[in-house]
Amino acid sequence: MKSQTHRRNVWTTLISIVLLAYAVLVAYPMVWLLLASLKSSRELFENPWGIPSHPHLVNFLNAWTKAGIGRYFINSVFVTTVSMFFILVIGSMAAYALARYAFRGRGVIQTAFTSGMMFPVFLGIVPLFLLLRRLGMWDNYLGLITVYVAYSLSFTVFVLTGFFRQLPGELAEAGLIDGCSEYTVFLRIMFPLAKPGLIAAGIFNFFGIWNEYPLALVIIASENLRTLPLGIANLLMVQHYETDWGALFAGLVIVMVPTLIVYLVFQRQITEGLTAGALKA
């Protein structure tokens, strides 16, 4: 019996060591990046590992102004905010109708939304590109945001339908009897009650759009319209020939900060939502 407890202790210690090792492997590159973003290009080569001798904060200034990260950051904030607003409004309206009313064609529409999650982005990329060009929606935010909204609806409607379905229908009926219209019932009663669902859908759409790369790459061509992922990818390609690494590292830190904040604030919802979403789909 004693040897068994002993063995168990050894086993637990071993597991702890492996966990710690992997945690270091995951975190270290990001810590290294943070330190590197505070070094001058020369120090980077002379002292790639250590703590920066004195924080070279000018990297962040250079990244923000000279390398254009400031502009890309504002572009990304704009595109993400506007897209999320429309996704949540349009998505919750559709989800509400699908969850609350029984009507002919409901099953078909629901299947159409849900099965959208199966199609890879790249399947329709060429027809989408040609369509946007024909409509004058290529290389501008109208096109990019419209596409983001359309591509996110499938997931958003799926998640929100589940939430609206859990709300008691009697509440809506009571509202109608009190003389509210269908729209007031939705806006004043049901929409606020679906807040947990809106937060869950909002978080995942935030990550999806803030980080989105392939669609932006195809839709946006102008330099001044680039979102952060486009800007960073481009800087990386340009940096192969230039030497201001510090600014590039600072730029990377700037991209990751908003995701880190949202991640820390909503960690519980993210872990739960991630698994729930994956298991249902």
Place this chain on the structure above:
Amino acid sequence: MPPIKRDRVTAIVIFLAPGLVLYCIFFILPMAQAFYVALFRWRGVSMDKVFVGFENFRKLFTGDPIFWQCLCHNLEFLGVSFVVVIPLALFFANALSSRIRGAGIYRGIFLFPNVISVVAVAALWSFVYHPTFGILNSLLKALGLGHLATGWLGEPRYALLCVIATSIWYSLGFYIVLLLAGIRSIPTSYYEASALDGATPWQSFRYVTIPLVWEILKIAVIYLIIHTLNIFGLVWVMTEGGPSYHTETLLTYLYRQAFVQSNFGYATALGVVVFVIILGVSLVAGRLMRREVVEY
């Protein structure tokens, strides 16, 4: 009563219309058109398109060695990821499900790469592999293994494996969290019973945990297939498919065909093929992993 009914119909239409219209025009329509565009030789943005039937597909399968090279790279991506990710994710999920100290913090750290932009991940790892000041070469030198230092992403032999390693670093947390949720949903009484029967930790893992998370394992494998066959951003930003096609994958090749060389019809045919491959591989994997579901 009739007026109420009409109100309701109007409400349904108003609620559904914006979403449905956007979704049909900008999502369903392009996806459906793909199957049609794939049948044309369509070069450039001009209206220069000729119906060629299945010619694009024939050329893809019989006249394009790069397509097969890409497919092999994607399959290598899938194979290596599968062999590494599934056992590691099971191990970590199992470890985190026990009462180990700091389990929540570990979970938080492991999952974090998953919410960073792939572009940032790709950039970060380009520096890890950087020949002059990269972490990897500095580490090798510090360990006295300086002779192993190399150009990593510039080396045809290592480039693909380097990208695969990055992809695993990026996605492993997702699989850990997925399986962790599955293991947590197993009633503890099952483990108590198996412990009473004298099962070792390995036995209770093998005969209690595995059968009971099998369905979730299946979902994890299907996610892995979709993720590795759809890989794009990581490769494009890290290597652009190079050196000389050594890391080219199906989707970087599709992007190159469509938006660098303007072969719209050909690229779309490739998109259709990728879609069918993903469906096919997922179905086969689902079939292979079919097992009686254990109800509990």
